[in-house]
Amino acid sequence: MQGLKKVIICLGLTFSCLPVFAQIAPYDTTNKPQLISRQFKFTEGASTDKYGNVFFTDQPNNKIWEYDTNGKLSVFLDSAGRSNGMYFDRQGNLVTCADEHDQLWSISPKKKIKILLTNFKGHLMNGPNDIWIDAKGGIYMTDPYYQRNYWTRTKSDLDGQKVYYLPKGSHQPIIVDSIIKKPNGIVGTPDGKYLYVADIGANKTYKYTINKNGTLSNRVLVIEQGADGITLDEEGNIYLCGNGITIYSPSGKKIGHIAINEPWSANLCFGGKNKDVLFITASTAIYTVKMNVKGVE
Numbered sequence: 001m002q003g004l005k006k007v008i009i010c011l012g013l014t015f016s017c018l019p020v021f022a023q024i025a026p027y028d029t030t031n032k033p034q035l036i037s038r039q040f041k042f043t044e045g046a047s048t049d050k051y052g053n054v055f056f057t058d059q060p061n062n063k064i065w066e067y068d069t070n071g072k073l074s075v076f077l078d079s080a081g082r083s084n085g086m087y088f089d090r091q092g093n094l095v096t097c098a099d100e101h102d103q104l105w106s107i108s109p110k111k112k113i114k115i116l117l118t119n120f121k122g123h124l125m126n127g128p129n130d131i132w133i134d135a136k137g138g139i140y141m142t143d144p145y146y147q148r149n150y151w152t153r154t155k156s157d158l159d160g161q162k163v164y165y166l167p168k169g170s171h172q173p174i175i176v177d178s179i180i181k182k183p184n185g186i187v188g189t190p191d192g193k194y195l196y197v198a199d200i201g202a203n204k205t206y207k208y209t210i211n212k213n214g215t216l217s218n219r220v221l222v223i224e225q226g227a228d229g230i231t232l233d234e235e236g237n238i239y240l241c242g243n244g245i246t247i248y249s250p251s252g253k254k255i256g257h258i259a260i261n262e263p264w265s266a267n268l269c270f271g272g273k274n275k276d277v278l279f280i281t282a283s284t285a286i287y288t289v290k291m292n293v294k295g296v297e
Helices: 001-021
Strands: 033-036 043-048 053-057 063-067 073-078 083-088 094-098 102-105 113-119 130-135 139-143 162-166 174-177 182-186 194-199 204-210 216-223 228-230 238-242 244-248 255-256 265-271 276-283 283-289
Touching: 043 094, 043 102, 053 083, 053 276, 063 174, 083 216, 094 130, 113 139, 113 216, 130 182, 139 182, 162 182, 182 228, 194 228, 216 238, 244 265
Parallel strands: 043 083, 043 265
Antiparallel strands: 033 283, 043 053, 053 063, 063 073, 083 094, 094 102, 102 113, 130 139, 139 162, 162 174, 182 194, 194 204, 204 216, 228 238, 238 244, 238 265, 244 255, 265 276, 276 283
16 A cells, blocks of 8 residues: 555656646757848847748848748848838738837838828827737837937937837827836737737836727736847747847746847747748847747737
8 A cells, every 4th residue: 555655646746747848848959049141230120921931120221121931131121211120910011110200101012101100199109119910900019219310309209108009090009008117029929818018128028918999907027027029939938039039938937048149139030931930130130040839920
Protein backbone atom coordinates (compact mmCIF):
# COMPACT_ATOMS: atom_id res chain seq x y z
CA MET A 1 0.00 0.00 0.00
CA GLN A 2 2.84 2.36 0.88
CA GLY A 3 4.41 1.67 -2.53
CA LEU A 4 1.13 2.46 -4.31
CA LYS A 5 0.99 5.83 -2.60
CA LYS A 6 4.45 6.66 -3.87
CA VAL A 7 3.44 5.82 -7.43
CA ILE A 8 0.37 8.01 -7.15
CA ILE A 9 2.46 10.89 -5.81
CA CYS A 10 4.97 10.49 -8.63
CA LEU A 11 2.21 10.43 -11.22
CA GLY A 12 0.74 13.54 -9.70
CA LEU A 13 4.05 15.31 -9.96
CA THR A 14 4.50 14.14 -13.53
CA PHE A 15 1.10 15.37 -14.66
CA SER A 16 1.54 18.67 -12.84
CA CYS A 17 4.56 19.27 -15.05
CA LEU A 18 2.83 18.44 -18.31
CA PRO A 19 1.33 21.90 -18.96
CA VAL A 20 4.81 23.44 -18.67
CA PHE A 21 6.43 21.08 -21.16
CA ALA A 22 3.41 21.09 -23.47
CA GLN A 23 3.75 24.82 -24.16
CA ILE A 24 5.37 25.68 -27.46
CA ALA A 25 8.66 27.55 -27.04
CA PRO A 26 8.26 30.66 -29.21
CA TYR A 27 11.67 30.25 -30.83
CA ASP A 28 14.84 28.22 -30.84
CA THR A 29 17.45 30.29 -29.02
CA THR A 30 20.11 28.99 -31.40
CA ASN A 31 18.29 30.86 -34.21
CA LYS A 32 20.03 34.20 -34.14
CA PRO A 33 18.45 37.31 -35.71
CA GLN A 34 19.40 37.65 -39.36
CA LEU A 35 20.34 41.08 -40.65
CA ILE A 36 18.45 41.69 -43.89
CA SER A 37 19.54 45.22 -44.70
CA ARG A 38 21.06 48.33 -43.17
CA GLN A 39 20.36 51.10 -45.67
CA PHE A 40 17.80 53.18 -43.81
CA LYS A 41 17.76 56.16 -41.49
CA PHE A 42 15.19 54.87 -38.96
CA THR A 43 12.85 51.95 -39.54
CA GLU A 44 9.34 51.68 -38.07
CA GLY A 45 5.76 50.57 -38.67
CA ALA A 46 6.15 46.86 -39.49
CA SER A 47 2.91 45.29 -40.74
CA THR A 48 2.08 42.19 -42.78
CA ASP A 49 -0.53 41.66 -45.48
CA LYS A 50 -2.61 38.49 -45.80
CA TYR A 51 0.04 36.87 -48.00
CA GLY A 52 2.87 37.42 -45.50
CA ASN A 53 4.58 40.30 -47.31
CA VAL A 54 5.90 42.82 -44.80
CA PHE A 55 5.63 46.59 -45.15
CA PHE A 56 7.63 49.02 -43.02
CA THR A 57 8.60 52.67 -42.99
CA ASP A 58 11.83 54.58 -43.19
CA GLN A 59 10.26 57.57 -41.52
CA PRO A 60 13.02 60.20 -41.81
CA ASN A 61 13.38 59.38 -45.53
CA ASN A 62 9.58 59.45 -45.93
CA LYS A 63 9.23 56.06 -47.61
CA ILE A 64 7.26 52.86 -47.15
CA TRP A 65 9.17 49.73 -48.10
CA GLU A 66 8.03 46.18 -48.88
CA TYR A 67 9.91 43.00 -47.95
CA ASP A 68 8.12 40.25 -49.84
CA THR A 69 7.86 36.54 -49.06
CA ASN A 70 10.70 35.83 -51.50
CA GLY A 71 13.05 38.14 -49.62
CA LYS A 72 12.94 40.97 -52.15
CA LEU A 73 13.14 44.56 -50.91
CA SER A 74 11.46 47.38 -52.84
CA VAL A 75 10.02 50.84 -52.24
CA PHE A 76 6.23 50.63 -52.05
CA LEU A 77 5.53 54.36 -51.65
CA ASP A 78 7.59 57.51 -51.79
CA SER A 79 6.32 60.70 -50.11
CA ALA A 80 4.55 58.56 -47.53
CA GLY A 81 3.34 61.28 -45.16
CA ARG A 82 6.13 60.46 -42.69
CA SER A 83 4.22 57.29 -41.88
CA ASN A 84 4.91 55.62 -38.56
CA GLY A 85 2.73 52.75 -37.27
CA MET A 86 0.74 50.82 -39.89
CA TYR A 87 -1.85 48.01 -40.10
CA PHE A 88 -3.73 46.29 -42.92
CA ASP A 89 -7.52 46.36 -42.95
CA ARG A 90 -9.59 43.43 -44.21
CA GLN A 91 -9.87 44.95 -47.68
CA GLY A 92 -6.10 44.93 -48.12
CA ASN A 93 -5.63 48.66 -47.61
CA LEU A 94 -2.58 49.75 -45.64
CA VAL A 95 -3.71 52.18 -42.92
CA THR A 96 -0.87 54.40 -41.71
CA CYS A 97 -0.16 56.96 -39.01
CA ALA A 98 0.92 59.78 -41.32
CA ASP A 99 2.26 62.21 -38.77
CA GLU A 100 3.69 64.74 -41.21
CA HIS A 101 0.32 66.48 -40.83
CA ASP A 102 -0.97 64.33 -37.91
CA GLN A 103 -3.36 62.29 -40.03
CA LEU A 104 -4.49 58.73 -40.63
CA TRP A 105 -4.19 57.50 -44.21
CA SER A 106 -5.58 54.49 -46.02
CA ILE A 107 -3.39 53.39 -48.94
CA SER A 108 -4.98 51.01 -51.45
CA PRO A 109 -2.99 48.19 -53.10
CA LYS A 110 -2.87 50.50 -56.15
CA LYS A 111 -1.33 53.20 -53.94
CA LYS A 112 -4.35 55.48 -53.93
CA ILE A 113 -4.36 57.55 -50.74
CA LYS A 114 -7.49 58.34 -48.75
CA ILE A 115 -7.28 60.57 -45.66
CA LEU A 116 -9.31 59.05 -42.82
CA LEU A 117 -8.58 61.51 -40.01
CA THR A 118 -7.32 65.09 -39.92
CA ASN A 119 -8.16 66.41 -36.43
CA PHE A 120 -9.89 65.88 -33.10
CA LYS A 121 -12.67 68.42 -32.58
CA GLY A 122 -10.78 70.99 -34.62
CA HIS A 123 -7.42 70.41 -32.92
CA LEU A 124 -4.33 68.78 -34.39
CA MET A 125 -3.64 65.28 -33.14
CA ASN A 126 -0.37 64.96 -31.24
CA GLY A 127 0.91 62.63 -33.94
CA PRO A 128 -0.83 59.28 -34.45
CA ASN A 129 1.77 56.65 -33.60
CA ASP A 130 0.42 53.13 -33.78
CA ILE A 131 -2.87 51.45 -34.68
CA TRP A 132 -4.84 48.21 -34.52
CA ILE A 133 -7.97 47.58 -36.63
CA ASP A 134 -10.87 45.47 -35.35
CA ALA A 135 -13.12 43.13 -37.36
CA LYS A 136 -15.67 45.93 -37.87
CA GLY A 137 -13.07 48.18 -39.46
CA GLY A 138 -12.77 50.45 -36.42
CA ILE A 139 -9.31 51.79 -35.68
CA TYR A 140 -7.69 51.94 -32.23
CA MET A 141 -4.93 54.53 -32.16
CA THR A 142 -2.28 55.78 -29.76
CA ASP A 143 -1.49 59.51 -29.92
CA PRO A 144 1.67 60.40 -27.96
CA TYR A 145 3.51 63.66 -28.54
CA TYR A 146 6.98 63.35 -30.06
CA GLN A 147 8.35 66.63 -31.36
CA ARG A 148 9.25 66.31 -35.05
CA ASN A 149 11.83 68.47 -36.80
CA TYR A 150 9.48 68.83 -39.78
CA TRP A 151 6.73 70.47 -37.70
CA THR A 152 6.38 74.22 -37.27
CA ARG A 153 4.59 73.83 -33.90
CA THR A 154 6.53 73.15 -30.72
CA LYS A 155 3.82 71.98 -28.34
CA SER A 156 0.70 69.84 -28.26
CA ASP A 157 -2.66 71.22 -29.36
CA LEU A 158 -4.43 68.80 -26.99
CA ASP A 159 -4.72 68.32 -23.22
CA GLY A 160 -2.98 64.98 -22.97
CA GLN A 161 -1.66 61.90 -24.75
CA LYS A 162 -4.48 59.42 -25.15
CA VAL A 163 -5.85 56.30 -26.79
CA TYR A 164 -8.61 56.79 -29.37
CA TYR A 165 -11.09 54.70 -31.34
CA LEU A 166 -12.19 55.74 -34.81
CA PRO A 167 -15.38 53.86 -35.79
CA LYS A 168 -15.54 52.74 -39.40
CA GLY A 169 -16.85 55.56 -41.61
CA SER A 170 -16.43 58.22 -38.90
CA HIS A 171 -14.16 61.23 -39.24
CA GLN A 172 -14.00 61.90 -35.50
CA PRO A 173 -12.44 59.50 -32.99
CA ILE A 174 -13.62 58.91 -29.44
CA ILE A 175 -11.31 58.85 -26.42
CA VAL A 176 -11.10 55.37 -24.90
CA ASP A 177 -8.30 55.99 -22.36
CA SER A 178 -7.54 59.49 -21.13
CA ILE A 179 -5.42 58.73 -18.04
CA ILE A 180 -2.57 56.87 -19.70
CA LYS A 181 0.77 58.72 -19.60
CA LYS A 182 2.34 58.19 -23.05
CA PRO A 183 0.72 55.40 -25.09
CA ASN A 184 2.70 53.85 -27.89
CA GLY A 185 2.41 50.23 -29.06
CA ILE A 186 -1.09 48.81 -29.47
CA VAL A 187 -2.54 45.44 -30.53
CA GLY A 188 -5.75 43.49 -30.12
CA THR A 189 -6.49 39.79 -29.79
CA PRO A 190 -7.81 37.92 -32.88
CA ASP A 191 -11.19 37.31 -31.23
CA GLY A 192 -11.63 41.05 -30.73
CA LYS A 193 -12.17 40.70 -26.98
CA TYR A 194 -9.05 42.35 -25.61
CA LEU A 195 -6.69 45.21 -26.41
CA TYR A 196 -3.11 45.69 -25.23
CA VAL A 197 -1.55 49.14 -24.99
CA ALA A 198 2.07 49.82 -24.05
CA ASP A 199 2.54 52.98 -21.98
CA ILE A 200 6.12 53.86 -22.81
CA GLY A 201 5.96 56.92 -20.54
CA ALA A 202 5.05 54.94 -17.41
CA ASN A 203 6.96 51.79 -18.49
CA LYS A 204 3.86 49.60 -18.24
CA THR A 205 1.65 47.53 -20.54
CA TYR A 206 -2.10 47.30 -19.96
CA LYS A 207 -4.81 44.91 -21.06
CA TYR A 208 -8.38 46.12 -21.66
CA THR A 209 -11.71 44.49 -22.36
CA ILE A 210 -13.18 45.72 -25.66
CA ASN A 211 -16.87 46.57 -25.34
CA LYS A 212 -19.41 46.07 -28.12
CA ASN A 213 -19.51 49.80 -28.90
CA GLY A 214 -15.70 50.01 -29.20
CA THR A 215 -15.08 51.56 -25.81
CA LEU A 216 -12.70 49.95 -23.33
CA SER A 217 -13.16 48.74 -19.77
CA ASN A 218 -11.42 46.68 -17.06
CA ARG A 219 -7.94 48.10 -17.53
CA VAL A 220 -5.44 45.68 -15.97
CA LEU A 221 -1.69 46.11 -15.58
CA VAL A 222 -0.33 42.95 -17.21
CA ILE A 223 3.38 43.74 -17.64
CA GLU A 224 5.71 46.04 -15.70
CA GLN A 225 7.39 47.17 -18.90
CA GLY A 226 6.46 49.64 -21.61
CA ALA A 227 7.30 49.33 -25.28
CA ASP A 228 7.46 50.93 -28.68
CA GLY A 229 5.93 48.35 -31.03
CA ILE A 230 3.95 45.36 -29.74
CA THR A 231 2.53 42.19 -31.28
CA LEU A 232 1.02 38.81 -30.35
CA ASP A 233 1.55 35.22 -31.47
CA GLU A 234 -0.94 32.36 -31.80
CA GLU A 235 -0.23 31.24 -28.23
CA GLY A 236 -1.23 34.65 -26.90
CA ASN A 237 2.35 35.61 -26.03
CA ILE A 238 3.10 39.33 -26.00
CA TYR A 239 6.16 40.77 -27.78
CA LEU A 240 7.49 44.16 -26.64
CA CYS A 241 10.00 46.26 -28.60
CA GLY A 242 12.67 48.49 -27.16
CA ASN A 243 15.92 46.97 -25.95
CA GLY A 244 15.62 44.11 -28.40
CA ILE A 245 12.43 42.04 -28.17
CA THR A 246 11.09 40.84 -24.82
CA ILE A 247 8.48 38.07 -24.85
CA TYR A 248 5.86 37.57 -22.14
CA SER A 249 3.26 34.87 -21.62
CA PRO A 250 -0.44 35.90 -21.66
CA SER A 251 -0.30 36.10 -17.86
CA GLY A 252 2.59 38.57 -17.99
CA LYS A 253 5.48 36.22 -17.14
CA LYS A 254 8.73 36.90 -18.99
CA ILE A 255 9.56 33.88 -21.15
CA GLY A 256 12.23 35.12 -23.53
CA HIS A 257 14.37 37.93 -24.90
CA ILE A 258 15.75 38.34 -28.42
CA ALA A 259 18.82 40.54 -28.37
CA ILE A 260 19.21 42.84 -31.37
CA ASN A 261 22.57 44.50 -31.84
CA GLU A 262 21.12 47.94 -32.55
CA PRO A 263 20.46 51.03 -30.40
CA TRP A 264 16.68 50.55 -30.52
CA SER A 265 14.14 48.01 -31.77
CA ALA A 266 11.09 50.03 -32.74
CA ASN A 267 8.54 47.67 -34.25
CA LEU A 268 7.80 44.13 -35.34
CA CYS A 269 5.33 41.75 -36.95
CA PHE A 270 5.10 38.15 -38.10
CA GLY A 271 5.55 37.71 -41.84
CA GLY A 272 6.50 35.11 -44.41
CA LYS A 273 4.30 32.65 -46.28
CA ASN A 274 3.46 30.81 -43.04
CA LYS A 275 3.49 33.91 -40.79
CA ASP A 276 6.23 32.29 -38.72
CA VAL A 277 9.06 34.74 -39.37
CA LEU A 278 9.44 37.56 -36.87
CA PHE A 279 10.31 40.74 -38.76
CA ILE A 280 11.97 43.48 -36.68
CA THR A 281 12.64 47.13 -37.50
CA ALA A 282 15.67 48.25 -35.52
CA SER A 283 17.23 51.70 -35.91
CA THR A 284 18.84 51.82 -39.39
CA ALA A 285 18.26 48.12 -40.08
CA ILE A 286 15.75 45.30 -40.45
CA TYR A 287 16.10 41.76 -39.06
CA THR A 288 14.24 38.46 -39.18
CA VAL A 289 14.04 35.51 -36.79
CA LYS A 290 12.54 32.10 -37.66
CA MET A 291 9.95 31.23 -35.00
CA ASN A 292 8.17 28.11 -33.75
CA VAL A 293 4.89 30.00 -33.53
CA LYS A 294 2.83 32.06 -35.97
CA GLY A 295 1.58 35.60 -35.77
CA VAL A 296 -2.09 36.53 -35.65
CA GLU A 297 -2.29 39.68 -37.79
